[in-house]
Amino acid sequence: MEHLDFIKVDIVEEGIAVVTLNRPPVNAFNLQMYRELHKAFQFTDDPANNVRCVVVCAEGKMFSPGNDVNDFADDSTYQVANYSDVVAEGLDSVMLSKVPVVVAVNGACAGAGFCIPAVADVVVATEKAKFGITELNVGIIGGAAEASYCLPPKVVSYMSLTGRMMSARDMEKYSFVHKIVPEEQLMDEAMDIARAIAAHPPIGLRYSKEVLLKIFEPDVLAEKVEFAAEKNRAHKKTADFKEAVSAFLEKRKPRFQGK
Numbered sequence: 117m118e119h120l121d122f123i124k125v126d127i128v129e130e131g132i133a134v135v136t137l138n139r140p141p142v143n144a145f146n147l148q149m150y151r152e153l154h155k156a157f158q159f160t161d162d163p164a165n166n167v168r169c170v171v172v173c174a175e176g177k178m179f180s181p182g183n184d185v186n187d188f189a190d191d192s193t194y195q196v197a198n199y200s201d202v203v204a205e206g207l208d209s210v211m212l213s214k215v216p217v218v219v220a221v222n223g224a225c226a227g228a229g230f231c232i233p234a235v236a237d238v239v240v241a242t243e244k245a246k247f248g249i250t251e252l253n254v255g256i257i258g259g260a261a262e263a264s265y266c267l268p269p270k271v272v273s274y275m276s277l278t279g280r281m282m283s284a285r286d287m288e289k290y291s292f293v294h295k296i297v298p299e300e301q302l303m304d305e306a307m308d309i310a311r312a313i314a315a316h317p318p319i320g321l322r323y324s325k326e327v328l329l330k331i332f333e334p335d336v337l338a339e340k341v342e343f344a345a346e347k348n349r350a351h352k353k354t355a356d357f358k359e360a361v362s363a364f365l366e367k368r369k370p371r372f373q374g375k
Contacts, residue, residue, distance in 0.1 A: 117159050123152040125159055131168035131314035132307070133160045137229075138175040144184035145228050147199065150206030157209035168314040168321050170213060171306045172232060173220040179245070182227015185254055185364055200345040203228065207262070211235035212329065214322050216313045220306040222299055226250040226281065231262040237328070239292060240306050241284040242299045247292070248281040255360030257347040265332060266292055 117125050122139040135156045137143040145153075160167040174180060183203075210217060210232050219233040221241040226248040233239040233247075249272075251258025260276040267275075267290055275282060287293045297305045313321065351357050355375040363370035 118155070120152040120155060122149040123156045125156045127165070127167070128307075129311070129314075131166060131318070132171065132310045133165075133167045133169075134171045134173065135160070136173055136175060137180055140176065142178045142224075143174050143176060143180040143229070145180065145182060145203075145206075146184045146187055147202050150202050153206040154209045157213055161209075161214040163318075163322075166318070167215055168316070168318050169215055169310040170217045171220060171303075171310050172210070172217060172236065173303060173306065174222070176223075178223035179221045179225040180227075180229025180232070181224055182229045182251065182258075183256070185361060200349065204342070204345065207231050207235065211262075211265075214325055216321060216325060218306050218309050218313070220302050221245040221247075221284075221293075222302055224248070224281070227256075227258060231259045233292070234259065234262040234266055238294050238309055239287075240295050240297060240302065240309065241287070241293045242302050243284060243296060244299060245284040245287075245293070245296075246281040247275075247284075247287050248279065249275040250279045250281070252276065253279040253360070254364045255351060255354075255357035257351060261343075 122137070124134075124136040124138050126134045126136070128134050135153075137149075139145075139149055157170070159165055160170050207228065216238070217236040218238045218240070219236040221233055221239060223242075223244055224246050225233060226246075227250050230247055230249060249258045249260055249263055258276060260272050263272045263275060271290055274280075284293055284296050288296055294309075295305060316324075356372045359370050359372060
C-alpha cells in the first residue's frame with residue numbers, strides 16, 4: 117500500500133483492515149483526503165490483499181465534520197470542474213466496497229463524514245458520538261441522499277433542513293447505530309464484529325456484499341447524489357452561498373438576501 121497523508125490503512129489481523137481518518141485537527145475532508153479514501157478502498161477491494169472486512173475509525177476526538185469549509189472559500193479549490201466527482205468517488209468507494217464495512221464513531225460525525233457510516237454495513241458508536249446532515253449551515257446541499265439509504269424519511273428531512281446534530285441514542289432508536297459502548301471499548305466492539313464477519317469464507321462474503329448492494333440499489337442512490345450535486349453546483353454561484361461560508365468562518369450570524 118502506498119503512503120497516504122491523511123488516511124492510514126493497516127492489516128491488523130488476518131482478513132481485517134483498519135482504515136483510519138487522520139487529518140488533524142478534526143479530520144475535515146479536502147480533495148486529497150477524498151482521493152486517499154478511494155485509494156484505501158481500492159486496496160481493500162483487491163482480492164490479492166485478502167481483506168474480508170474493513171473497520172473505519174478516526175484519530176482524535178472527532179470522527180469528521182465533513183468537508184473542510186476553508187475549501188468552500190477558495191474558488192480555485194471548490195469550483196474546480198470535477199470537485200463533485202472526486203467527492204462522489206471517495207464516498208462511493210465505501211458504499212460499493214466489495215467486502216463488509218464496520219464504522220466506529222466517536223465525537224462529531226457530520227456532513228460528508230456522516231455519509232461514511234450512512235452507507236456502511238454496521239455502525240458502532242460511543243455516547244459522545246453525534247450525527248448530522250449539517251451542510252446547509254454553510255450553504256451546501258448535503259447528505260440527505262445518503263441518509264435516505266438507512267433512515268426514515270421524516271428523520272432525513274429533519275436532519276437535512278435543520279442542520280441539527282442527533283445523539284448516538286437517537287440514532288440507535290432508528291437502527292442507524294447497532295450498538296453504543298464506552299469510549300474505551302469502541303474499537304474492541306468494532307473488532308469483535310469484524311472478526312465475526314471475517315470468520316466466513318472470503319468468496320462467500322464478497323457474494324453476500326453483492327446481494328446486499330442489489331437489495332439497497334446503489335445505482336438509485338447514485339442518481340440521488342448526482343441530483344444533489346447539480347443543486348450544489350447551482351447554489352455555489354449565489355451570493356447567499358458565499359455569505360454562508362463567510363459567516364461560518366467569521367463565526368457570525370449570516371445575512372441572507374435570497375440572491
